[in-house]
Amino acid sequence: MTVLPDGRYVDDAPFDPHAGLQAVERKDLDAPAHVLVWRKFKTHRLGLISGIFLLLCYLMLPFAGFIAPYTANERFSENLYSPPQAIHLWHEGTFVGPHVYAMTSEPNLTTFQWEFKPDTSTPHRLSFFCKGSSYKLAGLVETDRHLFCAPDGVTVFLWGSDRLGRDMFSRILYGAQLSLTVGLIGITVSFVLGIFFGSVAGYFGGSIDWVINRVIEILRSLPELPLWLALSAAVPSNWGPVAVFFIISIILGILDWPGLARSVRAKFLSLREEEYVRAAEMMGATPGRVIRRHLLPNFTSHLIASATLSIPAMILGETALSYLGLGLRAPAVSWGVMLNDAQNLVNVEIYWWTALPMLPIIVIVLAFNFLGDGLRDSLDPYEQ
């Protein structure tokens, strides 16, 4: 540090205007791939938001029973097709905290419907961390604590109730447990099959490749839904909900792998000629080791992106199957099963809230699409 005659302090070190830039660049070049991908992904606003949203949704799943005020199959026979209730904070100008109004029902003798009206005379305060009907937290711990519930004699149906008087909001939360995991299990099945057949075909080539390639082509040229229908019609009707759930997700995965296998195969065909593969082979690595340790890590990120893009198809597939009555069945709760009740157009017109499960479906599928697009765009961090 030197002091100039006019009293200013000046640093002795030589000034390099590009120093900061170079430092960043050098760090960029040295950083591991996942850091680079993450850095680029962060700039993809929509993808990032979707990713966080999906993460929250999946983290919520084990606690669905806690957040939901009721359990999935709890019935209120007095409140069939009760419209959504709002949570109010102020009652007649004074603050009383979150409360609901009781619903009074009376039959309308001209339309033959029950008409529900909120009775706004007395506010009923919601209680928090209260005791309700018991459920299993994360499927393990039996408890009866709920995030919020209404006092005795009053109901809190945030999104209305269905034809058996069950709370739609709670059912959508419980339904998410099945609807969201169907895609994950399905994609696992499809991943295992796709990577296995794709890598075998691409690595060995020859007649194995020919056979696998034909199978891929044939499966890809067939319409999925009729085959899904046929396969799920084969599920015995006396199986329990859990078994049906697993078999349905496996069915969804079985027809999805050809697309993945094709891209794995194409990648392997070009990668197996690389020097490092030859080197590994020369050093005596078995084909299995070359595939697992040297080839697959090269494009796992690519595979993850394509998996993200095919999960929505599975969620929609499960919804369609359950909607048609060939997927999950009644005691199980999924969004497709719930929409099965909304099949009747007249019903939907009168009780519009029975069609509400379509909203989470659309939002989740959109989020997966945005996340997948973001991942795909940021996978090549060196490309501008």
Place this chain on the structure above:
Amino acid sequence: MLILRYAIYRFGTMLLTLLVVSALIFVIINLPPGDFLSNQIAELKSTGQSAGVAKAEFLRKEYALDRPLWQQYLIWVGFIPGPHGFSGLIQGDFGWSFSAERPVAEIVGDALWLTVLVNLAAVGFVYLVALPLGVLAAARSRTWVDYSSAFVGYLGLATPNFLLALILFYYGHRYMNLPIGGLMDPSFEGQPMSWEKVRSILLHLIVPTFVIGTSGAAAMMQRLRANMLDELGKPYVETAIAKGMSPQRMLVKYPLRVAFNPFVADIGNLLPSMVSGSVLVSVVLGLQTIGPILLTALKTQDQFLAGFVLMFVALLTLLGTMISDVLLVLLDPRIRYEGREA
């Protein structure tokens, strides 16, 4: 001449594929334990109706259901003679529907060409919508036209087909007085063709076409946009503009022609999902296509009916894919006629 040879080659591979598919479908159909007749026999026996049992046993013999599975398959396709000589799919005998107690051919009847019609309309819709919108989105990229079409496209991809069908049906009926349900007015059913009937069918087609085509159109549009953007960055575009060609004429004359090829090739990829969609939408909207027939046949284990419908759906997609492949070769002389070697 070369194109003819390619078409014949492509037809041959399609037939082979169809053969494999028939075996696959037969296996899937026979996956559920038991079959329609043995279930019926068990039920009749438990209620003590011996007359019905005899009839069911007779049907079992008649349709060779008492033989081993591989023989059943060969008889079904028509490779080996059944109890009444060769009468399988190849010979044009589609079998007997046990639940309806009528021949399969009689049940599916009209549904076959209505299915083809619905799918053709959907393909037409995809081209009609995706072509102008894709070009427009590319030419005006990063403007509101581009963004709003992308938004609609995403929404189209994310909304389940059957929900879109319900919503559109409701609003279409309410505000535009579009007819609800079915593919024609009930009074025209079974009637010979007339202008009134055609008009009724066309009116009923609007909503299904829209529903089946939307997601396909969205995907197609995005791909066309990407292809067009690639082409628009090339030097020949700059040359054309520099020489004073009007933008519209230039756009249609050069980049569009190149970007058009994947457009045709894509229909082969798109068709399976569109046929899937049409089956689902037909069930939801109660169209008289083979969709609802398939669903009931699968639920009642009516194996010949379900098998035939699945075969027909597969044939429809395979034919469509073949046609698109041949068209592509016609359009793009750069593509080799031989089978592509990877």
